Amino acid sequence: MTTPGLRERKKQRMYETLSETAIRLFLEKGYDAVPVAEIAAAAEISKPTLFRYFPTKEDLVFHRIADHEDEAARVVAEASDDVPPLVALRRDFLDGIERADPITGLSDHPAVLAFYDLLYGTPALVARMYAHLERSEEALAEALGGDLDARLAAGQIVAVRRVLAQENWRRVTGGEDVGVVRADAVAAAERAFDRLAAGLPQLA
Template sequence: MMAGLRERKKEQTRQRIAETALRLFAERGYDAVTVNEIAEAAGVAKVTLFSYFPGKESLVLDQIKDDYAAVVRNRPEGVPPLAALREHCRGIARRSAQAPVETLLTRVQVIATSPALMSKVHQTDVTEREELVAALEAAMPDAGVVPRLMAAQIIAVITTLQETFFQRLFQGEPLENAGRLLEEEVEVAFDLLERGLTSTERAGS
């Protein structure tokens, strides 16, 4: 029981630090706020902050990272990589309908207005894609360039789904509706990935 209490307190501290940082970044801009100021405002020592977040950018970006390579590596036996990724994205879509809208939009706005964070997002995307390539290559040995092509398409599709979801929220779409549409579009996206574009083109001709 004591271990559980300690974990809850640690999570509460982590959450308080992250929320404080996001508030200060939104008020003054990412570049104008120092780690010392965040620690002081959150009521923790600087060393404590770094024990939860390894760098300033992680105060914002840790909440948006996703390990797609791990989804592929840890999928149940007999489940194809795309099926595992589809189920993972279904879960993300379901949880999105319960997320705090203001926090989501504030985080996106802070990232979008900071060249440093946008650069870090791009670097993270590249890293995630390369890790996914490696996971797919392990799942599909001797498949040549196919895993790399698949990873590029998967990351592009997921990024587009996320961007569309946030655009709807910024345009005033209620979270429940935006979440429902995201769930539907996850299915459309993975149908396209699994079946290819040709069948869709034929259906629309």
């Protein structure tokens, strides 16, 4: 793997700084109450410079979870030839549950809960989430072969992962103990992936 040069590292740090500055302000004041100009001022850059990094206000939030957009596709692409796609995806999701990865909805860290409250409680961000999920489906479909069958399968897989995570998040934010939710989450994930395997035997 090539080590990023100084210029690229500085650019990545700026992405992180701008995103984290914006999220902090959104959490303090509310998404709609914070104009882009205020974020630029807090980061000590001009508004046009901010837009060179993030073309839209929503991008500032989604940068934090951008790596997850093609996560399912990476899991499939990096699996060894003797591991079917659904087996690799099941293992990945169950590993995420075990680690209490926030993307599985199983983290009760206050900062994580605040971020997801912002994400799911802001209409503009909920609308943007659909585009995020569509790109996840497209990337996974390509990893599965790129044809219509692959696109149909990707839609089902991404939907299952989303519903499982949202159910976990709903219960955790409702005050249930993470340990209790985790045990149920494992059983729910196993059932869900069993059903995917039954309906998509070519991937299992």
